[in-house]
Amino acid sequence: MAEARGAINTFFDPKTIAVVGVSSTEEEGPGRIIFKNLSSGFPGKVYAVNPRAAQIEGARCYPSVGEIPGPVDLCVIATPAAVVPQILEDCGRKGTRNAIIVSGGFGEVGNTDLEARLEEASVKHGIRIIGPNCLGIYDSHSKINAFFLPSYRIRVPKPGNVAFISQSGAVAGGGLDWAAAENIGISKIVSYGNKLDVGECEMLEYLERDDRTKVIMVYLEGLKDGRRFVRIARRVSRKKPIIVLKVGNTSRGAAAVKSHTGSLAGDSKVYAGAFAQAGIVQARTLEELFDFAKAFSLQQPGAGPRVQVITSGGGFGVMGTDAIEENALVMAEMGEERRAALRAQLPAHCVIVNPLDVTGDSDAERYKLATDAAIDDPAVDAILLIFLFQLPKLSTEVVKIMALADRRTDKPIVAVAIGSEFTHLHRVTMEAEGIPVYDTPERAVRAMKALVDAGRLRAAP
Amino acid sequence: MAEARGAINTFFDPKTIAVVGVSSTEEEGPGRIIFKNLSSGFPGKVYAVNPRAAQIEGARCYPSVGEIPGPVDLCVIATPAAVVPQILEDCGRKGTRNAIIVSGGFGEVGNTDLEARLEEASVKHGIRIIGPNCLGIYDSHSKINAFFLPSYRIRVPKPGNVAFISQSGAVAGGGLDWAAAENIGISKIVSYGNKLDVGECEMLEYLERDDRTKVIMVYLEGLKDGRRFVRIARRVSRKKPIIVLKVGNTSRGAAAVKSHTGSLAGDSKVYAGAFAQAGIVQARTLEELFDFAKAFSLQQPGAGPRVQVITSGGGFGVMGTDAIEENALVMAEMGEERRAALRAQLPAHCVIVNPLDVTGDSDAERYKLATDAAIDDPAVDAILLIFLFQLPKLSTEVVKIMALADRRTDKPIVAVAIGSEFTHLHRVTMEAEGIPVYDTPERAVRAMKALVDAGRLRAAP
Numbered sequence: 001m002a003e004a005r006g007a008i009n010t011f012f013d014p015k016t017i018a019v020v021g022v023s024s025t026e027e028e029g030p031g032r033i034i035f036k037n038l039s040s041g042f043p044g045k046v047y048a049v050n051p052r053a054a055q056i057e058g059a060r061c062y063p064s065v066g067e068i069p070g071p072v073d074l075c076v077i078a079t080p081a082a083v084v085p086q087i088l089e090d091c092g093r094k095g096t097r098n099a100i101i102v103s104g105g106f107g108e109v110g111n112t113d114l115e116a117r118l119e120e121a122s123v124k125h126g127i128r129i130i131g132p133n134c135l136g137i138y139d140s141h142s143k144i145n146a147f148f149l150p151s152y153r154i155r156v157p158k159p160g161n162v163a164f165i166s167q168s169g170a171v172a173g174g175g176l177d178w179a180a181a182e183n184i185g186i187s188k189i190v191s192y193g194n195k196l197d198v199g200e201c202e203m204l205e206y207l208e209r210d211d212r213t214k215v216i217m218v219y220l221e222g223l224k225d226g227r228r229f230v231r232i233a234r235r236v237s238r239k240k241p242i243i244v245l246k247v248g249n250t251s252r253g254a255a256a257v258k259s260h261t262g263s264l265a266g267d268s269k270v271y272a273g274a275f276a277q278a279g280i281v282q283a284r285t286l287e288e289l290f291d292f293a294k295a296f297s298l299q300q301p302g303a304g305p306r307v308q309v310i311t312s313g314g315g316f317g318v319m320g321t322d323a324i325e326e327n328a329l330v331m332a333e334m335g336e337e338r339r340a341a342l343r344a345q346l347p348a349h350c351v352i353v354n355p356l357d358v359t360g361d362s363d364a365e366r367y368k369l370a371t372d373a374a375i376d377d378p379a380v381d382a383i384l385l386i387f388l389f390q391l392p393k394l395s396t397e398v399v400k401i402m403a404l405a406d407r408r409t410d411k412p413i414v415a416v417a418i419g420s421e422f423t424h425l426h427r428v429t430m431e432a433e434g435i436p437v438y439d440t441p442e443r444a445v446r447a448m449k450a451l452v453d454a455g456r457l458r459a460a461p
Numbered sequence: 462m463a464e465a466r467g468a469i470n471t472f473f474d475p476k477t478i479a480v481v482g483v484s485s486t487e488e489e490g491p492g493r494i495i496f497k498n499l500s501s502g503f504p505g506k507v508y509a510v511n512p513r514a515a516q517i518e519g520a521r522c523y524p525s526v527g528e529i530p531g532p533v534d535l536c537v538i539a540t541p542a543a544v545v546p547q548i549l550e551d552c553g554r555k556g557t558r559n560a561i562i563v564s565g566g567f568g569e570v571g572n573t574d575l576e577a578r579l580e581e582a583s584v585k586h587g588i589r590i591i592g593p594n595c596l597g598i599y600d601s602h603s604k605i606n607a608f609f610l611p612s613y614r615i616r617v618p619k620p621g622n623v624a625f626i627s628q629s630g631a632v633a634g635g636g637l638d639w640a641a642a643e644n645i646g647i648s649k650i651v652s653y654g655n656k657l658d659v660g661e662c663e664m665l666e667y668l669e670r671d672d673r674t675k676v677i678m679v680y681l682e683g684l685k686d687g688r689r690f691v692r693i694a695r696r697v698s699r700k701k702p703i704i705v706l707k708v709g710n711t712s713r714g715a716a717a718v719k720s721h722t723g724s725l726a727g728d729s730k731v732y733a734g735a736f737a738q739a740g741i742v743q744a745r746t747l748e749e750l751f752d753f754a755k756a757f758s759l760q761q762p763g764a765g766p767r768v769q770v771i772t773s774g775g776g777f778g779v780m781g782t783d784a785i786e787e788n789a790l791v792m793a794e795m796g797e798e799r800r801a802a803l804r805a806q807l808p809a810h811c812v813i814v815n816p817l818d819v820t821g822d823s824d825a826e827r828y829k830l831a832t833d834a835a836i837d838d839p840a841v842d843a844i845l846l847i848f849l850f851q852l853p854k855l856s857t858e859v860v861k862i863m864a865l866a867d868r869r870t871d872k873p874i875v876a877v878a879i880g881s882e883f884t885h886l887h888r889v890t891m892e893a894e895g896i897p898v899y900d901t902p903e904r905a906v907r908a909m910k911a912l913v914d915a916g917r918l919r920a921a922p
Contacts, residue, residue, distance in 0.1 A: 028853040109810065149851040155881040170774025170821065173851045174879040178900070181881035219776060247779045250786035252815075259812055260775035285903040286780060286879075313631020314721035315680060318708045319747060325711035349570065351720055354713075360631065390610040390634045392489040418747075419638035420616040439639070442746040 005126035006097025008198065008206040012139045012188060014073030014098065016045040017146075018065050020087050021079035021103070024053035030102050030148035031078035032056070034136070037145040038076075047072065065090040074098045076136065076146050081105030084132065085117040092125030100146055101131035107194050108133050108262060115196060122197055134193025135169030138176055140186050141212055147191075149173050160185010161214035162293045165203045167221045167261055169193065175219075175290075183431055184294050187212040194261075201225070201232050208236045215296040217289055218244040222263025230278040237279030241296040241454050244280050245289040246271050279457045281450050288446060294436045295414060295447035301455035302412045304381030306332035307448060308374040309355035311386035312362040312394065316416065316441055317355030320384050323445035329452060332380040338373050345369050360391055364398035371402065375409045382448055385415040386441065389423040399426055403433030412451045416444045466587040467558025469659065469667040473600045473649060475534030475559065477506040478607075479526050481548050482540035482564070485514035491563050491609035492539035493517070495597070498606040499537075508533065526551040535559045537597065537607050542566030545593065546578040553586030561607055562592035568655050569594050569723055576657060583658055595654025596630030599637055601647050602673055608652075610634050621646010622675035623754045626664045628682045628722055630654065636680075636751075644892050645755050648673040655722075660685070662693050669697045676757040678750055679705040683724025691739040698740030702757040702915050705741050706750040707732050740918045742911050749907060755897045756875060756908035762916035763873045765842030767793035768909060769835040770816035772847035773823040773855065777877065777902055778816030781845050784906035790913060793841040799834050806830050821852055825859035832863065836870045843909055846876040847902065850884040860887055864894030873912045877905045 017038055021031035031050075036057060038046045048056050051063040062068050065075055065087065075096050077087050081103050091099055106115035115132065122129050130137065136146040140159035145151075157179035164179075164186065166172035172191035179186050187210065192198050200218060207213045216236070223229050233242055248257035248265025257265040275282050281296075283289040307329050311317035324331055331354045339352050346366055351357040356374075358366040367385070374380045385402065387394065406413050415430060415437040417423050427437040438444040478499055482492035492511075497518060499507045509517050512524040523529050526536055526548065536557050538548050542564050552560055560583075567576035576593065583590050591598065597607040601620035606612075618640035625640075625647065627633035633652035640647050648671065653659050661679060668674045677697070684690050694703055709718035709726025718726040736743050742757075744750040768790050772778035785792055792815050803813050807827055812818035817835075819827040828846070835841045846863065848855065867874050876891060876898040878884050888898040899905040 033853060104810075148853070150853050153851045153853075153880075153883045155883075166776070168774065168776025168779075170849050171776040174774065174777070174849055177851055177880035177884065181885075221776070221779065247776070247783055250783050252786050252792045253779055253783035256775075256779045256782040256816055259814060260779055260818070285784075286901040287903065313629065313635065314717075315627070315629025315632040315682070315708070316635070318629075318682065318714055318717040318721055321717040322708055322711050322714035323746075325713050331713045349565075353720060355717055357721070388631050388635055390614045390638055392494060392609070392611050392614075418635040419614075420642035422614045422616075423638065424642075440747040442748065 006128040008128060008202060010073055010098045011100070011128070011130060011137055012144065013142050014044065016047070016070065016072050017042065017074045017076060018047040018049050018068055018072045019076045019078065020049040020065060021077060022048040022050050022056050022061065024050060024056050033148045033150055034076055034078060034102070034146050037147065037151055040151065041143045041145055043143060065094050065096060072096045074100070076100045076102065078102040078148065081111065081114055085121055088118060088121035088125070088127060091127055092121060097126055098128050100136045101129060102134060102136055102148060104133040106132045115194065118196055129197040130190065131193045132196060135172050135191035138189040140188065147173055147176065155180040157184060157186045160297060161187055161212065162217060162297050163187045163207050163210070163213040163215070164189040164217040165200060166191050166219040168219055171219045178290065182290055182294065183428055184290060185297060201228050204232050204236050208239060214240060215293055216240055216242045217293045218242060219289070220244055220246045221248055221257045221261050222265050226274060230274050233278035233280055238458065241301070242280045243283055243289060243292045243296065244275060245283045245286060281454050287443070291438060291443055291447045292450040295451055296454070298431060298434045298436045299412045299414065299451055300410060301458055302382045302452040303455055305330045305452050306379060306381040307384050308332040308334065308380045309384045309386065310358065310367065310370045310374065311355050312358050312360055312391055313386065313388045314357050316386045317357055320386060320416070320441035320445060321355055323442045327445055327449040329445065329449055334373065334377045334379055338377050342369060342373050361393055362391065363393045364395050364401050367398055368401045368405065371405045375405060375411060380411065382412045382452065384444060384448060385413060387415060387417040389417055389419055389426050396426065399430045399433060402430065402435055406433070406435055412448060414444045414448045416441050467589040469589060469663060471534055471559045472561070472589070472591060472598060473605065474603050475505065477508070477531065477533050478503065478535045478537060479508040479510055479529055479533045480537045480539065481510040481526060482538060483509040483511050483517050483522065485511060485517050494609045494611055495537055495539060495563070495607050498608065498612055501612065502604045502606055504604060526555050526557060533557045535561070537561045537563065539563040539609065542572065542575060546582055549579060549582035549586070549588060552588055553582060558587055559589050561595070561597045562590060563595060563597055563609060565594040567593045576655065579657055590658040591651065592654045593657060596633050596652035599650040601649065608634055608637065616641040618645055618647045621758060622648055622673065623678060623758050624648045624668050624671070624674040624676070625650040625678040626661060627652050627680040629680055632680045639751065643751050643755065644889055645751060646758060662686070662689050665693050665697050669700060675701060676754055677701055677703045678754045679703060680750070681705055681707045682709055682718045682722050683726050687735060691735045694739035694741055699919065702762070703741045704744055704750060704753045704757065705736060706744045706747060742915050748904070752899060752904055752908045753911040756912050757915070759892060759895045759897045760873045760875065760912055761871060762919055763843045763913040764871070764916055766791045766913050767840060767842040768845050769793040769795065769841045770845045770847065771819065771828065771831045771835065772816050773819050773821055773852055774847060774849045775818050777847045778818055781847060781877070781902035781906060782816055784903045788906055788910040790906065790910055795834060795838045795840055799838050803830060803834050822854055823852065824854045825856050825862050828859055829862045829866065832866045836866060836872060841872065843873045843913065845905060845909060846874060848876060848878040850878055850880055850887050857887065860891045860894060863891065863896055867894070867896055873909060875905045875909045877902050
């Protein structure tokens with residue numbers, strides 16, 4: 001009789017972790033790197049397993065999972081493929097119900113028999129499996145970094161509410177590091193490789209209930225059971241935005257998908273239709289995937305398409321305007337009375353149309369007046385703020401003022417600020433206050449469009 | 462009789478500069494900031510002019526340009542509009558033949574009479590004028606920073622071969638700072654405002670002869686004399702790539718252009734046709750403008766569309782493949798013999814197709830073998846390299862190895878490396894060696910497409 005199955009939850013919240021395949025000779029081997037990463041961050045107990053070593057990295061080494069004293073909640077396996085079934089048996093006897101199999105050499109290279117033996121052991125002992133042939137998991141809250149990427153090569157992103165599930169290990173690992181550069185707060189990242197057990201569907205269901213996750217990013221090459229995915233996604237997306245980057249949309253891209261994960265990429269139009277049905281926001285590029293995630297992480301879906309642009313640089317206002325029209329959003333028209341009031345409050349050389357140009361000598365107060373008017377005007381659904389932090393009179397104070405404005409409205413506010421260090425500092429503080437900031441007007445407007453689309457999808461019956 | 466006209470050259474290579482309108486009271490005023498910026502960087506003599514102060518910033522202040530001892534090659538004017546004609550008269554008498562007029566309050570706000578008086582003085586004395594209503598100029602070689610943006614708010618980009626001419630001051634100033642963040646080497650940046658005298662055409666003609674400029678970026682809202690621009694651009698683009706971001710392509714964008722610089726944005730299709738005729742590469746977004754400039758700055762136009770992708774991450778390879786097909790480039794097919802040779806040299810788990818996947822345990826040597834094969838194969842026109850610097854075995858050495866490979870070929874090589882600090886360090890060193898690097902496959906492929914398009918435009922009769 002099969003034993004009771006482990007919980008997905010335990011992957012992300014174990015008390016004890018064993019790493020099997022911690023090499024004593026190969027410092028840059030996956031098991032060794034994982035053990036190092038876990039040892040330096042994870043607050044629980046981490047055990048190294050290697051039958052041919054007594055000590056590694058100054059820690060005691062166990063010959064097998066079975067010989068570890070006390071329970072092992074999660075086992076991370078990074079051994080050669082051939083011995084993995086035996087290790088799962090050890091886990092089963094030990095009572096370990098969660099295993100991440102980093103090792104490759106299974107179905108993806110044609111060893112389907114060996115992969116079938118993993119499945120047998122999984123069913124027999126009720127062991128939940130992530131992998132095989134995957135990068136593993138990262139969790140900012142429980143401080144699990146089970147990626148086999150050396151810590152000196154990666155900056156860890158700030159903890160946050162964005163989860164990322166990825167069919168590609170490289171995209172998961174590169175994404176972890178890039179999320180840090182892009183200042184995106186991450187809850188967890190999962191690379192599930194051959195998805196013998198846990199795949200997109202299981203992760204969506206888990207993330208639906210995960211209090212630390214507000215937004216779900218998905219990198220997808222192909223689905224085994226598209227109907228199930230759509231059914232689950234449709235439910236989850238009503239609570240948490242799901243943003244998907246589906247690749248393999250061209251014939252050569254589909255061929256590349258086949259040789260990468262063995263998935264069938266399928267018809268991109270069919271996918272697009274299914275995604276729309278499921279309330280999923282589709283990103284067309286990796287940049288959009290991360291840009292949209294940042295927007296949903298900090299803002300809420302929009303109620304309508306009418307955008308007011310507020311800028312201190314005319315050129316950037318024009319770019320924003322073009323982008324709004326090209327993305328099928330609408331330039332808002334504030335009421336004449338409100339514009340007359342603004343004309344009385346702002347200097348004569350400010351241009352009170354849309355884009356509203358507070359001009360190059362603007363201070364924070366002008367942004368406040370313009371933003372307050374846009375928030376209060378019923379003809380405005382969303383606000384695009386463009387800052388030039390290079391300008392001498394735009395004080396740091398503007399960040400706090402905009403944060404207060406944002407807090408009193410449900411209208412999405414998205415910002416643009418192009419530059420280097422000084423600008424970056426202000427972007428980070430502005431994002432800490434809840435307003436997402438992008439390099440260019442075009443990127444910001446596409447993120448705004450995603451917020452507006454999600455609002456429409458959510459309002460749909 | 463009109464006097465001999467000054468040379469455009471002198472704007473960028475003066476020995477002495479006077480700044481008129483250096484306020485003693487307003488520290489954040491344009492003249493004061495320009496004086497400070499020039500004083501701290503420009504190796505020649507800089508004079509402050511203000512009739513109501515004896516000393517500013519510890520330097521002697523002159524009541525007028527005329528009272529400065531010795532010649533003044535360039536005058537930067539940042540006074541109220543009304544007194545500018547008089548200052549030009551002073552310049553004329555003094556023999557100064559180059560003036561940058563930062564001051565606004567002329568044609569752009571309807572004061573066409575006042576602007577006409579500037580033109581009179583310009584013609585009478587042969588004074589070349591940049592402006593009025595502009596941000597001014599930046600030159601990395603002669604170390605002129607006459608932008609009225611405080612230095613603590615901006616990081617100056619590395620000196621390089623990219624010139625940027627911008628109809629928007631904000632885009633010029635933000636662009637200076639962003640070029641630093643994007644690691645783009647800049648020769649000079651010009652914001653020409655109302656283009657009373659110097660505009661795009663004059664700048665193109667000057668940059669055609671400027672040895673320090675290899676690539677020309679243009680931000681454009683509208684042209685007064687489109688035929689002349691196309692005629693000049695057609696000639697210049699045969700020697701130096703010209704990349705144009707033309708905005709105001711939508712009806713609301715065109716309206717925003719009208720209220721920003723008073724230009725007629727015109728029909729975007731007519732512009733696109735004229736640009737193609739002129740051998741101009743058109744960028745669709747601000748990001749593309751800078752991305753393309755980086756590509757042309759470091760690489761050469763391509764001879765054909767067939768791209769070989771080399772990656773250590775399968776997912777990124779798929780994204781690159783999709784982007785190649787979507788941008789009407791072609792996935793290259795290396796000869797079978799060469800692929801057989803690679804199969805013998807690379808480990809069995811490497812995937813020797815296109816994308817060529819050297820896989821996650823790749824070292825620098827695998828990249829060398831794959832890149833050398835692509836360089837030597839006549840069926841490959843261009844190479845897209847994708848690096849995951851998060852991977853444990855990919856040593857810093859790969860930068861040098863790729864640089865050597867790049868040096869022995871005319872095929873464009875463009876790279877992708879996503880990540881934060883560690884990756885960024887490798888990107889900067891790789892770009893110092895001549896290979897442009899981008900965050901995402903999609904951005905890199907669009908830059909590659911620009912190189913290929915430029916090669917085709919140049920080959921056209």
